[in-house]
Amino acid sequence: MSHLNDLPPVAALLIALFVVIGSSLALLGSLGLVRLKSFYQRLHAPTLAYSYGTLLIVLGSMAMFSLLEKRPVLHEIVIGIFMLITTPISLLMLGRAALRRDRDSKLGHDEVVPPRLPRDTPRPVQARDLSDYGEGLVDQGLLAHGDKEERIPREPTD
Amino acid sequence: MTPMLILEYALSYAQLALIAALGLSCWRMLRGPRAQDRVLAIDTMYINAMLLFLLIGMGSGNVFFFEGALVIAVLGFITTVCAAKFLMRGEVVE
Numbered sequence: 001m002s003h004l005n006d007l008p009p010v011a012a013l014l015i016a017l018f019v020v021i022g023s024s025l026a027l028l029g030s031l032g033l034v035r036l037k038s039f040y041q042r043l044h045a046p047t048l049a050y051s052y053g054t055l056l057i058v059l060g061s062m063a064m065f066s067l068l069e070k071r072p073v074l075h076e077i078v079i080g081i082f083m084l085i086t087t088p089i090s091l092l093m094l095g096r097a098a099l100r101r102d103r104d105s106k107l108g109h110d111e112v113v114p115p116r117l118p119r120d121t122p123r124p125v126q127a128r129d130l131s132d133y134g135e136g137l138v139d140q141g142l143l144a145h146g147d148k149e150e151r152i153p154r155e156p157t158d
Numbered sequence: 159m160t161p162m163l164i165l166e167y168a169l170s171y172a173q174l175a176l177i178a179a180l181g182l183s184c185w186r187m188l189r190g191p192r193a194q195d196r197v198l199a200i201d202t203m204y205i206n207a208m209l210l211f212l213l214i215g216m217g218s219g220n221v222f223f224f225e226g227a228l229v230i231a232v233l234g235f236i237t238t239v240c241a242a243k244f245l246m247r248g249e250v251v252e
Contacts, residue, residue, distance in 0.1 A: 004165055010161075016164050016167075022172070022209070023171070023173075024175060026179050030186075031182055033182065049179070049202065049209070053205075054208075076212070076224060079228055079231055093238075093242035098194040098245070100246050101245060
């Protein structure tokens, strides 16, 4: 890697720090995608890679190419802006699709899904008791109050 | 241990970490209990591949990996949106 020798030492250390932290955050996001229990928890994990991982690696790449070519190289910021715009859209659509699918499948699965209420029903004052939700790593038994909501047990299918 | 060597090792570590992240999200895509898990895992794989392209471009000093990364980002967004629309409506084009 001969082109790395043209960098100033301080900048090289800073770029190395950015790259290491960014890729570690991306790895943590994917690890959360594997380890977390329910889909609505898993939806939050990869946003580490989407936001901080992309930000840090794009910053490192911009700094490195700017210092190598002795002029501001800013085209990597297009990726950053694109990710900033598209990530909320795609994850919001995915979350709403999952919510709709969970409601339409007669709730015969193990997710805690807010029920669909008609417009005129009074809203519940107290939040639902979710204290025993999300414990452990077994993918069943999350719903503690299943019998109160007349849920039909059913194998979750795709 | 010059700073250049540290940067070289850092780039290698970052590429290995992103490959590991690709493997983890691929596991979730293959296992994932329901369809939305698979879509989320595919989206994560797209982003990890895009970051990996950026890192390979940094390691080789080649600017043109950036364009591949941009194409991967756009394709990942379109894939996720289309799959989410399909999951919600049952059809893509309305």
